[in-house]
Amino acid sequence: MIKSSELDPNFKYEIAKEPGGENIMKCFNCTGCTVGCPVTEIDKSYNPRKILRKALLGMRKEVLSDDSMWYCASCYICFERCPQDVKITEVIGAIRAIAQREAKAGKIKIGNNKPLFDNLFIDSVKSNGKWYEAGVSGTFMLKTKGIGGAIGYAPMGLELFKKGKLSILPHKIKGTNEIKRIFEEVEKK
Amino acid sequence: MKLAYYPGCTLHGTAREYDASTKAVCKASGIDLVEIEDWNCCGALEAIFDKELSMGLSARNNFKAQKTGLDLVIPCSICSHNLSRADTAMKKDEAFRTKIERALGEKYNGVKIKHLLDVMVNDIGTEAISGKFTRSLKGIKAVAYYGCLLVRPSEVSKFDNPENPMSLDNLIRSTGADCLPFTQKTKCCGGNLLMSKQDYAFILTKKLFDEAKAIGANCIVVACPMCHMLLDGQQTMIEKAHNTVIDMPVLYFTQLIGLAMGLGEKELELDKNMVPASKLIGSIGKEAKVEVKAAGKAQGAEAAE
Numbered sequence: 001m002i003k004s005s006e007l008d009p010n011f012k013y014e015i016a017k018e019p020g021g022e023n024i025m026k027c028f029n030c031t032g033c034t035v036g037c038p039v040t041e042i043d044k045s046y047n048p049r050k051i052l053r054k055a056l057l058g059m060r061k062e063v064l065s066d067d068s069m070w071y072c073a074s075c076y077i078c079f080e081r082c083p084q085d086v087k088i089t090e091v092i093g094a095i096r097a098i099a100q101r102e103a104k105a106g107k108i109k110i111g112n113n114k115p116l117f118d119n120l121f122i123d124s125v126k127s128n129g130k131w132y133e134a135g136v137s138g139t140f141m142l143k144t145k146g147i148g149g150a151i152g153y154a155p156m157g158l159e160l161f162k163k164g165k166l167s168i169l170p171h172k173i174k175g176t177n178e179i180k181r182i183f184e185e186v187e188k189k
Numbered sequence: 190m191k192l193a194y195y196p197g198c199t200l201h202g203t204a205r206e207y208d209a210s211t212k213a214v215c216k217a218s219g220i221d222l223v224e225i226e227d228w229n230c231c232g233a234l235e236a237i238f239d240k241e242l243s244m245g246l247s248a249r250n251n252f253k254a255q256k257t258g259l260d261l262v263i264p265c266s267i268c269s270h271n272l273s274r275a276d277t278a279m280k281k282d283e284a285f286r287t288k289i290e291r292a293l294g295e296k297y298n299g300v301k302i303k304h305l306l307d308v309m310v311n312d313i314g315t316e317a318i319s320g321k322f323t324r325s326l327k328g329i330k331a332v333a334y335y336g337c338l339l340v341r342p343s344e345v346s347k348f349d350n351p352e353n354p355m356s357l358d359n360l361i362r363s364t365g366a367d368c369l370p371f372t373q374k375t376k377c378c379g380g381n382l383l384m385s386k387q388d389y390a391f392i393l394t395k396k397l398f399d400e401a402k403a404i405g406a407n408c409i410v411v412a413c414p415m416c417h418m419l420l421d422g423q424q425t426m427i428e429k430a431h432n433t434v435i436d437m438p439v440l441y442f443t444q445l446i447g448l449a450m451g452l453g454e455k456e457l458e459l460d461k462n463m464v465p466a467s468k469l470i471g472s473i474g475k476e477a478k479v480e481v482k483a484a485g486k487a488q489g490a491e492a493a494e
Contacts (some may be wrong), residue, residue, distance in 0.1 A: 019239075019240035075377035077375075080351050080352075090237070096238040115238070164461070166203065
């Protein structure tokens with residue numbers, strides 16, 4: 001049941017202020033996003049229409065702690081087909097940004113591993129300028145699956161290494177100071 | 190034709206055969222590639238929760254390309270999406286441009302960015318490329334797999350139909366290979382979920398194989414290193430997870446047209462694909478006999494009626 005006293009009418013404005021979330025209020029809930037979604041096809045608990053509807057109603061906590069939000073594969077089918085140009089893939093990105101901030105502040109818990117991987121990836125780009133595949137994947141495996149899980153991936157890693165496809169050390173670009181400045185500028189908001 | 194070249198991280202790693210075959214095919218097509226200096230990661234889809242960061246990282250590469258005075262070609266669908274989007278934002282969003290120009294201390298004028306497939310089929314032209322072919326690839330029965338970001342969103346990628354693209358189909362056919370109608374051609378492989386929701390990624394990829402096999406394809410042709418990572422790199426893992434045999438070679442389109450150009454397998458780094466392509470290459474030119482037999486059968490059936 002939805003309790004109107006628990007709704008946060010400002011949630012939609014909060015999303016609209018986030019880069020990528022600007023068009024959320026154009027949504028008229030036609031379900032076009034959801035019928036074409038390849039993830040919904042295999043798991044009905046991921047329903048972009050419901051996420052948007054709940055967000056517009058102001059069900060802030062429910063939306064931000066909904067694990068299915070992390071199932072979006074960023075395939076852009078809904079973005080392409082949306083008759084209202086809501087730019088759903090990017091709205092999901094905006095909601096993820098708010099959820100990560102809330103989690104950092106200790107207000108919600110995120111059970112999904114997607115933000116962990118994304119942040120390891122971005123951190124490696126921040127320090128090297130390029131993504132450090134072996135390091136990021138290895139750390140992710142260790143953190144999520146433990147040593148046993150990580151060892152399970154060793155044969156594939158070895159094969160990639162033998163084919164000259166995986167570098168043990170990160171590649172650092174010369175302009176890492178420029179990368180740092182880009183991070184600083186966009187973090188200012 | 191001289192173009193600035195942004196390979197992106199994967200082409201210097203897991204997708205090295207895409208880099209090698211891109212260079213080989215471009216050389217054979219008269220395209221001179223100039224790799225941009227000291228390029229960085231575009232943020233891939235991992236920065237989707239921070240749109241400005243994603244576009245800021247991408248924009249630095251556009252500045253590097255701008256210095257060459259050349260148009261920019263990108264073989265990776267994700268990089269091409271990100272850098273194109275950043276170019277648009279740098280031109281239209283003044284607040285964003287101010288931030289990035291301040292970070293890099295330079296003025297941005299804009300760069301023309303194209304995916305490699307777009308350059309091949311539209312700038313060089315499918316017909317002109319096929320003029321370089323020295324052997325028919327008859328015997329290969331391919332499906333063209335476009336995946337996601339190569340053709341959508343259409344406000345970023347404008348060169349083909351986002352729902353039913355045909356440019357890769359036509360290019361494949363021009364080699365003499367069959368290209369079968371494939372309803373999954375723009376369905377997602379789940380690449381972005383590979384680490385966080387692997388079971389879903391594998392279900393999504395397996396659906397592509399299921400249809401490709403059902404319609405009798407003997408290879409899948411792609412134009413994106415992420416798609417290739419799932420379809421080729423993870424194929425044995427998917428076989429294990431679903432207790433099945435897939436055994437489907439997955440070639441980059443540059444490897445396929447390289448073969449038609451008579452380029453060597455070493456040069457195209459076909460030995461770097463995880464699923465061996467040797468059986469597929471062996472099938473080139475051998476299909477004719479079977480077809481004659483099948484045609485004979487069909488004629489016989491007609492006569493019987």
